[in-house]
Amino acid sequence: MSSIVSTLLIAIPALPLAATIVTALFGRRLGERSHLPIVVALVTAFLASFLLVAEVAKEAGESEMKVGWEQTVDVWNWLNVDDAIATPPAAHAAADAPALPARLPFTIGVTLRADPLTAIMLAMVTFVASLVAIYASGYMHGDRGYWRFFTYIGLFVFSMTMLVSVSNFVLLYVFWEAVGLCSYLLIGFWYEKPEAAAAGKKAFLVNRIGDFGFALGLFLMWTTYGTLNFHDAGGVAGILGQTRLAQPDLFVGGGVATAICLLLMLGACGKSAQFPLHVWLPDAMEGPTPVSALIHAATMVTAGVYMVTRCTPLFQVSPDAQAVVAIIGATTAALGGIIAMTQTDLKRVLAYSTISQLGYMFLGLGVATLTSITAGMFHLFTHAFFKALLFLGAGSVMHAMGGVIDMRRFGGLHRLMPTTHWTFLFGCLALAGVVPFAGFWSKDAILAAVHEKAAEHTLFAVLYWVGLGTAFLTAIYTFRAFFLTFYGPERVPHEAGHHAHESPRPMTLPLVVLAVCALGVGAYFEWTQGFAEMLRYTPSLAYEVIAPHEHAHDHGSHLLVAVTSTVIALAGIGIAAYLYLGDASQVAALTRLLSPLYWLSYGKLFFDQIYMALFIWPLWALALASYWVDRYVIDGLVNLVGKLPVWVGASLRSLQAGMVQFYALAMIWGVVVLAVTLLVWPAIAASWK
């Protein structure tokens, strides 16, 4: 146990949090310098994460591989409820603890964990966040909400780093919500714009559906396992703890496992914009472009992938759930690719491409061999770089074009914006999966893993072809966007004014750094095999847990897949070049030829409309009906109760006439009634006996 790991683990979230507090408190005074605390904190956090990765790699390499390597550090005990649940049968004492009592406490300790998965995620998040913060200091320059923007960014990075480093499902959920909140705040950052406000609301509400499933999954895990910790704590074996991992038969199987996994997957679908909850992500592009790059491409949307990877041992006991994950992933990849083909908004093309690439990651996780899961995580890792690069490039274009992002209104910018052009090209090549760019290695790894499994089941053969088809689409739409933006006759919209030139240095520098990463990061890790090797020491992915699927690495088939996907990518690029570098008549002819397909794709497969008709209108009608019932039935009853005394009072008021004789008469009648009762009642009572 090294204390340096603990220190780093606490420092990484603490730095952005501190910077957030400083910016929130002194933002108005800092004004144009509001980005400084955040940038400094994020860069420092990145350096700390880098150290952490090195430290974890060293420590993990010395550990026994069987159950992986992890280290936890308790920060404080958040809550503790004694005797919260009768010990469920699946609960198990930790390896070196006495047998469990009859009732277990509900204990949530704020415990951070270091393991290879967390370390890699931390390094990726802080790296991209640092670059995006630097970029945003140029992009957001002069915005009224400059300091507000950086406060939110700091808060987001804090939440995201906590999300990947907590060691408890409840805290995972808390920070899962926290990043959702930051996403909402940043999508609606320009809240004066009705579209932005609506998009923020939509993102939040769609995520609610997923989070509801996630919460139910948590409840089910709690009643099944009697704990919600990842690691062994308080003498109880954690859900993903060393004790349980060492004896895989301690995991509950059957219907409960499938239910847990599907509920978790629902949560992941919401956060990672997977079918059928993908509809919020394209609208989220209303937010500032650095936010799209950081939150809606590189980090937050990969939280679902992270979570499913983290829960791999749970998914391992439910092959059905894994198949569902793979199918959802492939479906989403394909539909994202199809829709991205015809969008005219550069950022929306990238958004659908993000959805599609996230689908690839889930496909990898769903195939559920060790190679496919590490490939999925590898794709997450490389995708973060090249997709952040593409978004930042799109932001650079948008910056120069005076906020116009519609590709029909500009073109031929490669002379005006050389740096953006070159870096964007690198991003496009990586996304299309061309050797030796990053995207090629990771996408190829996923496809190879699917192909390996294809022999076992027809399902995976189908998914493999879906994946290949999507790779083809990816290459076409990526280069369609690239050619439309940077080639052809030079057109600049009038909104651009005198801005139509290359972006300032704080914006181009991150582009260049990310372009280098998009070029090199895949090849580097593929060459050294360091990524997969390191990831294997994550307890959740340790060898014993995942069914050993290490039949001799079939290099022949791997090479076949690699060649196929490269050919497909190049073919796609070629078609895009033929269509969009030539004259527009070819595109028009093709559009006419495939008009129903074009119509479907341009209408985004009409998901928004379908959901409108299926869910929103019925709910709206229900709400309206409830409103009427409340307004007229419930309020009517309440008002009736209120009016009753008034009516009774009005009818009795005439009795109070102010006439003495009237009162005297009332008294007389009262006495008469009393007297008669007194005389008659005994007779009546006697007759009853």
Next chain:
Amino acid sequence: MDEQALLESYLVVGALLFGIGLVGFCSRRNMIVMFLAAEMMLQGVSLSLVAWGRYHNNWGGQMLVIFILTVAACEAAIALAVVLSLFHKNGSLDIALWQNLREDNQPAHADRDADELRALPETQWPTLAPAGIEPDHDLDEVLHRTHI
């Protein structure tokens, strides 16, 4: 005459007195007559008390009657003063003119001739000339009074 018959006679007379007073109180509008009717009811009750007292050979009833007479004397003084001051207000002894304690927003009960009486101009009653000359008031005392 036996005690039983004597009691009955007294009670009958008492009841008659009470009944006449009751009817009179409810049917007459002259305040003084109403007051007299009320007194008559009082005397009817007093008579019954005396009769019962004698019948039971118990002085309690007659004791009570003495008290009633005392109270009735006081009450008569107050009631007549009230009637007099009411008469000073509008020059009529008609009870139908006094319905001011009725519920808000309720119309006044229109009794026979009451509206005509109400419509009469305010009568100026002769007042006596002040006797002698008004003395000088102590300023402190005046101020004190106004404070009260």
